[in-house]
Amino acid sequence: MKQRGILVRDFSHYYGENRSLNNINLDVYRNEILGIIGPARSGKSTFLACLNRLNDLIPGSRVEGKILVDDQDIYGPEVDVVALRRKLGMVFATPVPLPLTIYENIVFGVRLLGNNDRGELDRIVEDSLEKAGLWAEVKDRLHTSALKLSGGQQQRLCIARVLALKPQYIMLDEPTSGLDPISTMKIEDSLRTLKKDYTIILVTNNTKQAARVADRTAFFLMGELVEIDETRVVFTRPSDKRTEAYLEGKFG
Amino acid sequence: MTRLEKNDRLVRLGLLMIALSAISVLAIITLFIFEQGTPIMFRYGFKSFLLGQDWYPSEKSFGLLPMIVGSLMVTFGALIIGVPLGLASAIFLTEFSHRRLTRILKPVIELLAGIPSVVYGFIGLMFLVPFIRDNFGGPGLSVLAASLILGIMILPTVISIAIDSIRAVPDSYREGSIALGATRWQTVRMVVLPAARSGIIAGIILGMGRAIGETMAVIMVAGNAADIPGSILAPVRTLTSNIALEMAYASEEHREALFATGVILFIIIMILNTIANVTSTRQRKK
Ligand SMILES: Nc1ncnc2c1ncn2[C@@H]1O[C@H](COP(=O)(O)OP(=O)(O)OP(=O)(O)O)[C@@H](O)[C@H]1O
Ligand SMILES: [Mg+2]
Numbered sequence: 001m002k003q004r005g006i007l008v009r010d011f012s013h014y015y016g017e018n019r020s021l022n023n024i025n026l027d028v029y030r031n032e033i034l035g036i037i038g039p040a041r042s043g044k045s046t047f048l049a050c051l052n053r054l055n056d057l058i059p060g061s062r063v064e065g066k067i068l069v070d071d072q073d074i075y076g077p078e079v080d081v082v083a084l085r086r087k088l089g090m091v092f093a094t095p096v097p098l099p100l101t102i103y104e105n106i107v108f109g110v111r112l113l114g115n116n117d118r119g120e121l122d123r124i125v126e127d128s129l130e131k132a133g134l135w136a137e138v139k140d141r142l143h144t145s146a147l148k149l150s151g152g153q154q155q156r157l158c159i160a161r162v163l164a165l166k167p168q169y170i171m172l173d174e175p176t177s178g179l180d181p182i183s184t185m186k187i188e189d190s191l192r193t194l195k196k197d198y199t200i201i202l203v204t205n206n207t208k209q210a211a212r213v214a215d216r217t218a219f220f221l222m223g224e225l226v227e228i229d230e231t232r233v234v235f236t237r238p239s240d241k242r243t244e245a246y247l248e249g250k251f252g
Numbered sequence: 253m254t255r256l257e258k259n260d261r262l263v264r265l266g267l268l269m270i271a272l273s274a275i276s277v278l279a280i281i282t283l284f285i286f287e288q289g290t291p292i293m294f295r296y297g298f299k300s301f302l303l304g305q306d307w308y309p310s311e312k313s314f315g316l317l318p319m320i321v322g323s324l325m326v327t328f329g330a331l332i333i334g335v336p337l338g339l340a341s342a343i344f345l346t347e348f349s350h351r352r353l354t355r356i357l358k359p360v361i362e363l364l365a366g367i368p369s370v371v372y373g374f375i376g377l378m379f380l381v382p383f384i385r386d387n388f389g390g391p392g393l394s395v396l397a398a399s400l401i402l403g404i405m406i407l408p409t410v411i412s413i414a415i416d417s418i419r420a421v422p423d424s425y426r427e428g429s430i431a432l433g434a435t436r437w438q439t440v441r442m443v444v445l446p447a448a449r450s451g452i453i454a455g456i457i458l459g460m461g462r463a464i465g466e467t468m469a470v471i472m473v474a475g476n477a478a479d480i481p482g483s484i485l486a487p488v489r490t491l492t493s494n495i496a497l498e499m500a501y502a503s504e505e506h507r508e509a510l511f512a513t514g515v516i517l518f519i520i521i522m523i524l525n526t527i528a529n530v531t532s533t534r535q536r537k538k
Contacts, residue, residue, distance in 0.1 A: 083433070
């Protein structure tokens with residue numbers, strides 16, 4: 001039996017009056033890559049924002065139901081939201097390095113914890129960049145602006161930045177949507193390596209990407225979870241007609 | 253050529269003429285100031301103008317140093333008061349208040365820029381000057397009074413430009429930082445302000461330009477003694493005040509010396525504007 005890391009139960013989310021997620025039930029297992037696919041506006045990004053409570057920033061955002069992360073109800077009264085966001089690192093569609101140097105981007109979150117030990121920071125930078133597959137390319141210019149990196153490098157920097165926080169989960173929201181095939185491949189490679197140590201949730205617009213890297217795949221449609229199963233099963237014998245239609249490119 | 257195209261050319265020509273005449277009026281004024289102000293500076297030497305400490309026009313002594321120092325002191329004082337207040341207000345209005353409050357308050361703040369400076373000066377003279385005299389000593393008419401009034405007068409400029417440049421920072425920076433476990437305040441301090449820095453600096457420099465050029469309000473509260481002030485409670489005279497106070501009765505070399513005052517003011521303001529332009533274009537390139 002696989003260990004469950006995240007449990008989502010009867011979970012709904014609203015933007016003001018509009019329901020964006022409707023009664024979602026799913027589990028995320030430890031050390032898997034869970035792919036989330038679905039057409040535009042189906043609630044994929046909203047779902048991720050609910051998991052690390054980034055939705056708190058949006059006025060009018062409201063939730064129903066429960067999400068447990070490592071057995072803790074993340075909408076409970078005693079939750080340390082900052083700690084939660086460190087536990088579930090987030091990588092966005094457009095890489096947004098902060099307007100700082102490569103080095104400072106990576107240690108940004110670590111410094112927030114009050115850790116300023118130069119030796120340790122150096123070690124964290126090398127380690128995170130190594131894991132994100134970027135170390136070799138930038139090790140000679142750590143102290144130049146991160147905004148000068150190429151798109152693909154910036155996205156791997158954003159992954160490294162999340163890794164520096166030692167999260168347990170990594171959530172990626174269409175991380176390769178703006179990237180060329182080679183950069184995309186590099187990121188997919190790192191994800192396969194990373195899953196040994198982390199649990200990964202990968203939202204993607206590209207169903208082929210889910211087929212390539214996800215262990216299991218969930219299909220979202222208009223705020224509903226239509227289907228979740230082993231990737232192989234979802235792609236070859238989907239149990240729902242709508243999944244089949246989506247995968248055949250009939251909508252979305 | 254179609255009729256519409258002809259029309260277009262006509263409009264363009266018309267606008268060009270208007271633009272050219274506006275620009276040439278400005279150019280003529282500038283030339284005039286320099287034409288009137290520079291000969292006397294050559295005659296007596298730049299050094300005696302810039303570094304001379306005695307301003308006795310009737311004895312042909314035209315030292316502008318007290319006024320240069322006065323302008324700089326008062327302007328610097330205005331920044332010490334206006335910048336922290338203005339920045340704090342801008343940060344509050346963009347990052348920590350309801351959108352609706354900002355929508356109401358921002359135009360109100362910008363309206364403050366429209367209050368005539370004589371009104372600021374009058375309020376300063378009625379309330380601020382006696383307050384300083386009674387509580388801190390000195391005549392009340394002082395560097396401190398002028399700095400406080402100017403600090404308040406530059407607030408609208410500093411606040412509204414800071415708000416614009418903080419707003420121009422993409423939300424993705426904030427999200428990124430918060431997703432990394434930063435609090436809102438940490439995000440503002442470590443990400444938003446650095447990203448908005450050049451815009452904020454440009455706003456501060458514009459406010460500085462306003463402070464250094466302001467005349468009426470300063471004359472009313474500064475005391476206007478043409479000596480280098482020994483403390484912030486001492487009276488002070490600025491370059492602009494110098495012109496305004498004496499222009500009514502100045503003639504010949506005295507008159508020329510006032511134009512020379514204008515030349516120096518002009519140069520100081522040009523320098524500030526250039527710095528503002530350079531920093532704000534650098535912001536756009538980023
Ligand atoms: N900040 C917001 N305020 C109000 N409504 C929102 C907001 N963000 C998203 N929505 C709405 O919530 C629904 C789900 O959007 P979401 O961005 O989660 O979809 P998505 O599956 O990530 O789509 P995409 O593939 O385009 O990224 C949409 O109907 C969208 O209009
Ligand atoms: Mg999305």
